[in-house]
Amino acid sequence: MIRKMYDWLDQRLDITPIWRDVADHEVPEHVNPAHHFSAFIYCFGGLTFFVIVIQFLSGMFLSLYYVPDIKHAHASVEYLQNEIAFGSIVRGMHHWGASVAIVMLFLHTLRVFFTGAYKHPREFNWVVGMLLFFVVLGLGFTGYLLPWDNKAYFATKVGIEIAASVPFVGEHIATFLQGGDMVGATTLTRFFALHVFFLPGALLALLGAHFILIRRQGISGPL
């Protein structure tokens, strides 16, 4: 039945070559934990991607109930967590997933660094990876304000003060991030827009570039 449905689609869309191209390639021995257990370090990139998929899904579901408004943001988070079925699970996925994503990303970066995989011809993919790192940190920073509780408010104050300490342009950066001259209503809408539209868009584009480069260049060789 499923086979038939797939064949029907495939006849019209010719998708088999596409997914062959994406998925059907050999895993070299030195990155396969079944051969060398220590090769598990090569899994961190994939795990980062997996967690980011969870962030996308849980974030989309959270935004069914969340409002980015200083009067109601906190109440909406409290409501979705306590009154809606599985609220604490879905919020928990996004809340803990945010930290796990950054930890996985960091471990992945360490692997790339210590296996020397950033060297020619993969230097450009290192740059793409660094951009990904900043985008994910940006998602963490902007998302943290959204529950609009004390922790969120003061963490953002601190983050913006740090940004304001940049020589010459610091004040401008702070005003830009705040969307005004204090952390308030305009900051919350701005962080929300960055968090659910701008940064996820950038994240998808960069992930696309990252993966295309990996397919073109292959995994770097053994040490």
Added chain:
Amino acid sequence: MSEEKERQKPRISRRQFLTYTLAGTAGFLGSTMLYPMVRFAVDPMLKKGAASEFVDVAAVDEITTTPKSFQVNVKVVDGWYKPEEGQTLTAWVMKQDNGEILALSPICKHLGCTVTWEGSPEHSNEFFCFCHNGRYTKEGINVPGTPPNAPLDEYETKIENGRLLLGPIKKRGV
């Protein structure tokens, strides 16, 4: 065919076995991930509405045989939004010929606009809905040939110490 051969014949190929186990495991893992999120999204569909209370509206003496509109202030819980001032609903209240009080909801049974008593100069002694010219008799019965296909809903009523109290809105048992 000998029994020997029959037993050796593979019922399911290695490839099929692997496909089924992998697909089954992936399906299980995927659904434990998706189930909470989907349940979270459809929760409003599965929630029961809160029971509403009776609210004091007017003295019984104020009610005449001509429908008059009264404001009913009810508490609303709209997700995380619980306005302190509540929400104001309208009721068209009249004394019927048999002496009983009838309190009609003004929400049109066609597509939900608001009806008013004698809302059209062309139709006296009727409720009128300006959206698509829906009409109802004084008792709130829809006039055949106009868009509404059911009589107006009514409030449950209660009289205590000469005051009229209105409760939840219910369909007419006609």
